[in-house]
Amino acid sequence: MLTDSSPAGSGPVNPNRNLAADAFTLRRRPPSEKLIDLGFRQLTLVLASFVAIVLLGIFLTVFQGAREAISSFGLSFLTTSSWDPVNEEYGAFIAIYGTLVTSILSLAIAIPLGVGTAIFITEDLIPSSLREAIGLMVELLAAIPSVVLGLWAIFVMEPAIRPALNLLHSLLGWTPFFNTVPQGPGMAPAILILVVMVLPIITAISRDALNQVPIELRQGAYGVGTTRWGAIFSVILPAAVSAITGGVMLALGRAMGETMAVTMIVGNALNFDLSLLAPGNTIAAMLANQFGEADGIQVSALMYAALILMLLTFAVNVVAQWLVRRLSLRY
Amino acid sequence: MTSSLYSSQSADSTKGDACMSLQNVTISYGKFEAVKNVFMDIPRGRVTAFIGPSGCGKSTVLRGLNRMNDLIPGCKLKGRVVFDGHDLYDPKVDPVEVRRRIGMVFQKPNPFPKTIYENIAFGARINGFKGDMDELVERSLRKAAVWDECKDKLRESGFALSGGQQQRLCIARAIATEPEVILMDEPCSALDPISTLKIEETMHELKRSYTIIIVTHNMQQAVRVADQTAFFNAEAVEGGTGKVGYLVEFNDTERIFNAPGQQATQDYVSGRFG
Numbered sequence: 303m304l305t306d307s308s309p310a311g312s313g314p315v316n317p318n319r320n321l322a323a324d325a326f327t328l329r330r331r332p333p334s335e336k337l338i339d340l341g342f343r344q345l346t347l348v349l350a351s352f353v354a355i356v357l358l359g360i361f362l363t364v365f366q367g368a369r370e371a372i373s374s375f376g377l378s379f380l381t382t383s384s385w386d387p388v389n390e391e392y393g394a395f396i397a398i399y400g401t402l403v404t405s406i407l408s409l410a411i412a413i414p415l416g417v418g419t420a421i422f423i424t425e426d427l428i429p430s431s432l433r434e435a436i437g438l439m440v441e442l443l444a445a446i447p448s449v450v451l452g453l454w455a456i457f458v459m460e461p462a463i464r465p466a467l468n469l470l471h472s473l474l475g476w477t478p479f480f481n482t483v484p485q486g487p488g489m490a491p492a493i494l495i496l497v498v499m500v501l502p503i504i505t506a507i508s509r510d511a512l513n514q515v516p517i518e519l520r521q522g523a524y525g526v527g528t529t530r531w532g533a534i535f536s537v538i539l540p541a542a543v544s545a546i547t548g549g550v551m552l553a554l555g556r557a558m559g560e561t562m563a564v565t566m567i568v569g570n571a572l573n574f575d576l577s578l579l580a581p582g583n584t585i586a587a588m589l590a591n592q593f594g595e596a597d598g599i600q601v602s603a604l605m606y607a608a609l610i611l612m613l614l615t616f617a618v619n620v621v622a623q624w625l626v627r628r629l630s631l632r633y
Numbered sequence: 634m635t636s637s638l639y640s641s642q643s644a645d646s647t648k649g650d651a652c653m654s655l656q657n658v659t660i661s662y663g664k665f666e667a668v669k670n671v672f673m674d675i676p677r678g679r680v681t682a683f684i685g686p687s688g689c690g691k692s693t694v695l696r697g698l699n700r701m702n703d704l705i706p707g708c709k710l711k712g713r714v715v716f717d718g719h720d721l722y723d724p725k726v727d728p729v730e731v732r733r734r735i736g737m738v739f740q741k742p743n744p745f746p747k748t749i750y751e752n753i754a755f756g757a758r759i760n761g762f763k764g765d766m767d768e769l770v771e772r773s774l775r776k777a778a779v780w781d782e783c784k785d786k787l788r789e790s791g792f793a794l795s796g797g798q799q800q801r802l803c804i805a806r807a808i809a810t811e812p813e814v815i816l817m818d819e820p821c822s823a824l825d826p827i828s829t830l831k832i833e834e835t836m837h838e839l840k841r842s843y844t845i846i847i848v849t850h851n852m853q854q855a856v857r858v859a860d861q862t863a864f865f866n867a868e869a870v871e872g873g874t875g876k877v878g879y880l881v882e883f884n885d886t887e888r889i890f891n892a893p894g895q896q897a898t899q900d901y902v903s904g905r906f907g
Binding site: 380414426516518519520521522523524525526527529532536539541 | 696699701704706730732733736737738739741743744745746747755756758759803806807810
């Protein structure tokens with residue numbers, strides 16, 4: 303197709319040239335192809351920049367909105383817990399505490415559960431059909447809309463776990479973390495619904511990470527006489543830890559930012575209580591509840607809280623990246 | 634268990650002392666038979682090489698010797714593999730214990746994602762080593778001829794080493810658990826000639842204390858390192874989907890390469906195969 307219009311560089315036909323070589327018409331790349339290459343590179347650049355631009359845009363918008371609150375409340379916004387639209391006094395401590403406690407505790411439950419499930423469905427402990435069924439169920443769990451999970455939490459899960467929470471209260475009621483009588487919505491059910499929501503992320507990514515561990519490494523572990531237990535915990539998990547941590551970070555982002563289900567079950571408290579059994583609040587839930595009716599400096603205070611949420615997530619990610627680099631050896 | 638190390642010295646003169654004995658071994662993957670009806674007595678304290686064309690089942694047999702095939706779903710072994718008076722495939726035998734006494738070096742270097750030191754110490758610790766770990770690490774690395782390259786970076790990742798060094802680290806790892814037998818599955822196939830030479834020198838050192846069984850595609854390597862050589866071949870069977878491997882001949886390496894008893898062996902070792 304390009305034989306006649308081949309670039310001038312190919313020059314006159316050499317009579318000694320191998321005739322078969324003439325069948326390859328693109329030995330010299332035409333300028334159009336080089337242009338396409340360049341265009342493709344620029345296109346990927348544009349696509350890649352898009353994420354960064356959106357992120358920066360969101361950050362700037364939130365920062366702009368929060369400026370008024372930042373200048374009037376300063377850093378005491380982080381440590382005070384009054385939320386008083388009448389006197390225009392705002393402090394986000396309840397929500398910050400709630401966000402950190404619900405997300406960290408939900409991860410503390412979901413990580414062993416999710417990684418354990420991933421180990422169970424990647425090691426050949428059970429027939430592969432059963433393994434695939436469990437894997438599919440975990441992925442379907444991720445497909446449930448959070449509002450549905452929220453409703454389920456209110457009407458099914460919370461009443462169901464109430465006896466267990468009562469037991470916790472009677473056993474550990476002397477500690478400040480369990481010293482209120484559980485009565486419906488609260489931090490504990492919010493933590494549990496977050497576990498349900500982040501579990502599929504952790505499980506799916508851990509499973510992929512474990513499957514990526516080279517078979518040679520597995521064989522090497524068994525070859526020195528490890529038990530299955532030893533191979534998993536000493537070799538396979540360490541090899542997969544950085545990818546698993548990536549999944550955990552995604553899950554943490556989800557847990558910190560989760561709005562709908564948490565708003566429905568967390569209790570949206572305005573008074574601070576250390577107890578996990580008492581109603582609490584999170585930044586995301588607070589934004590969802592109040593943004594519609596807020597005006598004036600309250601909007602700015604909510605923006606300030608949103609900014610804190612973004613910075614928290616960012617800080618956690620940085621720490622996690624650093625941890626991964628310290629913990630994991632490459633393979 | 635400990636006596637075998639001492640008896641290996643006397644075994645040099647009388648080669649009748651079998652370390653492992655394969656009795657009518659047939660290994661299949663699902664319905665497909667990979668290698669069938671293998672009988673052989675592998676002598677103690679010597680290097681035995683398995684040679685043969687691709688797909689003849691030599692690696693399969695090797696992995697059958699320390700129950701590594703257990704890790705492959707659908708892989709089954711019929712017949713007996715007798716080691717130290719016991720059939721390794723007896724239901725009462727624990728495959729983990731088998732692998733603690735019969736170590737393995739793999740085709741691709743596969744150090745653990747740990748420090749060089751931990752790569753060695755890991756296996757020793759699993760095997761309940763109670764002695765001086767620093768000393769064991771140094772001794773194992775020296776035996777595998779990789780100490781000089783490693784001694785200044787024991788705390789670095791095993792992946793900081795070159796391919797050849799990684800493979801010698803893996804040999805050191807296998808030695809550190811003091812197995813009675815070391816299986817090597819084409820240990821030099823991914824390495825350059827100089828690393829290969831070093832590993833072969835290492836093997837000459839090691840056969841003083843261990844029985845070594847090596848699978849190799851490189852016939853010159855078999856000549857250089859092995860006292861005994863087994864030649865495997867594969868043939869199509871009627872009604873089967875693929876080729877089935879079988880043991881053609883097992884004898885002193887010198888005989889196999891200079892005066893083989895079978896025409897197939899003669900053809901293979903002289904390069905007139907296929």
